[in-house]
Amino acid sequence: MINTNLPSLTSDFLEVLNGFTVVEPSFVTLNFFAGEIARVEVAICDKNYSFEYAYAPKNQIEEKRLTKRFSKLSLYRALVDFTGISLPWGALTGVRPTKLAYQNKQNWQEFFKDTMFVIDNKIALIDDVLKSQEGIYTVDSPSRGLFVSIPFCPTRCAYCSFISNEICKEKRINEYIDRLIEEIEAAKPLVKSLRSIYIGGGTPVSLTNEHFERLLKAIGKNCVEYTIEAGRPDCITREKLEIMKRYGVTRVCVNPQTFQDKTLELIGRRHTAKDVIEKFHLVKEYGFDVNMDLIAGLTGESFNDFKDTLNTAISLKPENITVHTLCLKKGSKLKESTKCLSDGDVAKMVEFARLTLNENGYKPYYLYRQKYMAGNHENVGYALSGKQCIYNVDIMEETTDIVACGANAISKKVGKKGGIITRIAAPKDILSYINRQPQIILEKNSLFN
Ligand code: SF4
The missing domain is CATH 3.80.30.20 (tm_1862 like domain)
Structure with missing residues (x-):
């Protein structure tokens, strides 16, 4: 089990760790500190990492979303440095990456590449999927x-x-x-x-x-x-x-x-x-x-x-x-x-x-x-x-x-x-x-x- 001051996000952290089978979850500590600048401290075995992000959530929902995103991202960045391994989907977890692309419609490619570290051919794959869904994808279909x-x-x-x-x-x-x-x-x-x-x-x-x-x-x-x-x-x-x-x-x-x-x-x-x-x-x-x-x-x-x-x-x-x-x-x-x-x-x-x-x-x-x-x-x-x-x-x-x-x-x-x-x-x-x-x-x- 990972040590963290965000225990409700443990399963999300384990999902990130799942791609790095060489690291035992019990050797990982992650703590999140809110402020105008959010700080995430990660320790893997005896190596310590600290990451900072501009943090100005407009409401509780956004606060939850940003806390989760920055924490997972920090864990991923620390794991990449510690193991020398990077993953094709980067820090992106979850079942439906296309949903995230639809939600960030204007700039999803930049978000996937620069923020979540997704590799180019997975971005190209998502792009092809979105094109194939044109005419089928619909929001609030009455049927x-x-x-x-x-x-x-x-x-x-x-x-x-x-x-x-x-x-x-x-x-x-x-x-x-x-x-x-x-x-x-x-x-x-x-x-x-x-x-x-x-x-x-x-x-x-x-x-x-x-x-x-x-x-x-x-x-x-x-x-x-x-x-x-x-x-x-x-x-x-x-x-x-x-x-x-x-x-x-x-x-x-x-x-x-x-x-x-x-x-x-x-x-x-x-x-x-x-x-x-x-x-x-x-x-x-x-x-x-x-x-x-x-x-x-x-x-x-x-x-x-x-x-x-x-x-x-x-x-x-x-x-x-x-x-x-x-x-x-x-x-x-x-x-x-x-x-x-x-x-x-x-x-x-x-x-x-x-x-x-x-x-x-x-x-x-x-x-x-x-x-x-x-x-x-x-x-x-x-x-x-x-x-x-x-x-x-x-x-x-x-x-x-x-x-x-x-x-x-x-x-x-x-x-x-x-x-x-x-x-x-x-x-x-x-x-x-x-x-x-x-x-x-x-x-x-x-x-x-
Ligand atoms: S056919 Fe599908 S649902 Fe049936 S036993 Fe095999 S995997 Fe399971």
Whole structure:
């Protein structure tokens, strides 16, 4: 634990420290002193640093913001000096760097580069993302997004930290679908105008045909973009695709993660790369746009494995390719048993992906970072021209209300001009969700009405 006179910011400081694995948090002390000039004193082992900043906050909110910014910045500067290491995102932490760019619209590039020490190619990446969001990004859109959660999968992937349950072990599936459909019906007055629908959370296509059709029938078809996670090829069938077509689905996520069979086995996916390719072609037969997820830095993979995976994905020409960097969280089987690739290896993969996807007509259009991410990099979604997924932009930029239904679903009401966001989170556990569903319906009605 870090020693500090700002204990409420401890988790922010640990986030900065996360990129400097050579420094033990208990060897770090940080103290902030307010005044016309704010002073931040940092000690790492026996080395002392002092940084000063002009400090004239106009109100309490700004006071909090500046205190946090100057403290994190000072910690980062001290760590860079102490270790000789600098990070691609500099002192910038947090999940959504694009949000910060929108907030500092006039001078975000200078702010990222000169104040936060972000390197040039990350700034160029953000710039490309903002350009791709033109015409999609909207503040205070009157229409909303609908998210429906199906937290079941055929098996559990070794890197998974979601709540997803193995469907064959779930005894309350009938009851879950009944309560979920009731919740969707109750949400209809809240989603008269919809920008997007997204059914995800696990693998919705792992439901039986009967449950799947009941669900889609309840949702109806009143939306331009309608996406379903069909991440696991072992559950993609003609019957499921026909049901999707019948109810107006436009986009299907087919997620190989890797095209290396040895890795698929290691991460607990019960399918081969060939299965994914076959199911991709089947999905395309029905005319759906396809989102494809890949992971850079998967355990046991070399740069050449990743290169082969990326090139295979590009050769299939899905409309979207999202490149994630491996992020092992508590709750994933891989976390305890394996070691991450080095930052350099992952950096090479991420940069190769950026250049190769660009050369093949894919532009970055959404981006987010996570804690514990390999190499302190980011997840980036790339799309062919005009094929950006609206839901992905909305969920990342948080400018549109999301009405969410089901276990572990989080509804978000966005304040005026992207202001304060109010959230309602449904319980993660199936039984708790079933028991709390009437209450959740009431809470959502009062939030969105
Ligand atoms: S398909 Fe996704 S949600 Fe399901 S177990 Fe794998 S990582 Fe988790």
